[in-house]
Amino acid sequence: MTELDAALKTLQEHGIKKTSQRVSILDYLIQNRIHPSADTIAQGLGMNLTTVYNTLEVLVSIDLVYVIDSSQDGKKHFDYFGHPHYHVVCRNCGKIVDGENIDMHEFPTLAREASHYLIEQSSLEFTGLCEDCQKLFGLTN
Numbered sequence: 627m628t629e630l631d632a633a634l635k636t637l638q639e640h641g642i643k644k645t646s647q648r649v650s651i652l653d654y655l656i657q658n659r660i661h662p663s664a665d666t667i668a669q670g671l672g673m674n675l676t677t678v679y680n681t682l683e684v685l686v687s688i689d690l691v692y693v694i695d696s697s698q699d700g701k702k703h704f705d706y707f708g709h710p711h712y713h714v715v716c717r718n719c720g721k722i723v724d725g726e727n728i729d730m731h732e733f734p735t736l737a738r739e740a741s742h743y744l745i746e747q748s749s750l751e752f753t754g755l756c757e758d759c760q761k762l763f764g765l766t767n
């Protein structure tokens with residue numbers, strides 16, 4: 627099964643209709659792991675910005691798409707979140723990289739054990755300086 631098939635299956639499981647906009651945006655996010663803003667997605671797909679926002683809202687509501695509020699450019703960035711992963715954000719240029727080398731499947735269970743809360747969402751984010759910015763600041767050998 628392709629990543630897109632898996633995403634569409636999740637739509638179906640939530641009883642959400644497979645509209646062409648939803649398919650296009652999911653496909654775009656799966657192909658472009660650049661954590662784009664809604665503007666970038668609208669431009670990339672030649673789609674109306676309002677349609678992009680409305681479509682993203684549905685995808686976010688079922689946790690297929692994850693929102694990153696960037697303090698760098700003040701924009702929301704969107705990310706296909708079919709697999710739990712964490713983010714490493716550069717505090718200087720705002721570049722966001724996915725980290726998949728930590729098994730995060732247990733995290734909600736652990737959080738529930740620690741707090742007895744009903745866990746609904748989780749995120750893990752590291753902030754630092756990317757390689758380019760380390761060079762910029764003369765922090766590499």
Ligand SMILES: [Zn+2]
Pocket residue numbers: 716717718719720721755756757758759
């Ligand atoms: Zn950077």
Ligand SMILES: [Zn+2]
Pocket residue numbers: 705706711712713723724
């Ligand atoms: Zn990500």
